[in-house]
Amino acid sequence: MTHPLPVSDRVAILVDEDGVARVTLTRGDKLNALDPAMFEAPIAAGQALFDLPGLRCVVLSGEGKAFSAGLDLATFEAALGGKALPLTQRTHGNANHFQQAALVWRKLPVPVIAAVHGVCMGGGLQIAAGADIRVVAPETRMAVLEMKWGLVPDMGGFALWRGCVREDVLRKLTYTNREFSGEEALEFGFATVVDANPVARAVALAQDIARRSPSAVRAAKSLFNRSGDLPLDDILAAESFEQQRLLGTRNQIEAMMSQTEKRPANFVDP
Numbered sequence: 001m002t003h004p005l006p007v008s009d010r011v012a013i014l015v016d017e018d019g020v021a022r023v024t025l026t027r028g029d030k031l032n033a034l035d036p037a038m039f040e041a042p043i044a045a046g047q048a049l050f051d052l053p054g055l056r057c058v059v060l061s062g063e064g065k066a067f068s069a070g071l072d073l074a075t076f077e078a079a080l081g082g083k084a085l086p087l088t089q090r091t092h093g094n095a096n097h098f099q100q101a102a103l104v105w106r107k108l109p110v111p112v113i114a115a116v117h118g119v120c121m122g123g124g125l126q127i128a129a130g131a132d133i134r135v136v137a138p139e140t141r142m143a144v145l146e147m148k149w150g151l152v153p154d155m156g157g158f159a160l161w162r163g164c165v166r167e168d169v170l171r172k173l174t175y176t177n178r179e180f181s182g183e184e185a186l187e188f189g190f191a192t193v194v195d196a197n198p199v200a201r202a203v204a205l206a207q208d209i210a211r212r213s214p215s216a217v218r219a220a221k222s223l224f225n226r227s228g229d230l231p232l233d234d235i236l237a238a239e240s241f242e243q244q245r246l247l248g249t250r251n252q253i254e255a256m257m258s259q260t261e262k263r264p265a266n267f268v269d270p
Helices: 036-051 073-082 095-105 124-127 168-174 182-188 198-210 214-227 232-247 250-260
Strands: 002-004 011-016 020-025 057-062 111-115 119-120 134-137 141-143
Touching: 011 036, 020 036, 020 198, 036 095, 036 198, 057 198, 073 119, 095 124, 111 124, 111 198, 119 124, 134 198, 141 182, 168 182, 168 232, 214 232, 214 250
Parallel strands: 020 057, 057 111, 111 134, 119 141
Antiparallel strands: 002 011, 011 020
């Protein structure tokens, strides 16, 4: 059974009994292009999920023919009416409003899997980058598109692609905005897995993660999020701290017992 979570008319959220949330961008008639309301939608979805009891994993996808075609330039310019954007304001902790649409997925305490198909360009590519894992259809059309409009990626892409995409490849794709496929995305580092049915593959992976100790999964994500910016000594200390918190807890003991007794685990949510 799935339970809908009302957020906005640009995003749908269904949470199943295993704690897997299906988040779908619902501007399919416009290829889920990012107008002002489509920037609000991922932020609202993330806020709704952040403290949701029983949440274990999230699958993020787009309805219709695309994950997201990126910025809806005409609609966005019309909405601005000539006004400048307050891009330097940190409205969401370390991020501005537009960066938060991508970073909210990285900031969620549970893993997020993006299921990418059709078209994924510009801001859409950066929203997908906010996920922990990206399952991409092989024929997906992808591009770091911003240079086409005389702009640079500014929704967290430079931070989110770091460590995934080889830097010289990223420079080439950014400077030229050359389109590439889902198959190439796997080679370049934009994709984790290539699958002809990315949603089904992402849901199966999410269900697998949902069967693990939610305490350990959240601790691991916290370590992943912090380790990229910490010196070695601090990473080692953070690992030890998280492990100390897990050892001997109900969920840790249940993980061991369920393996020993060869049965499904019965975890409690943090």
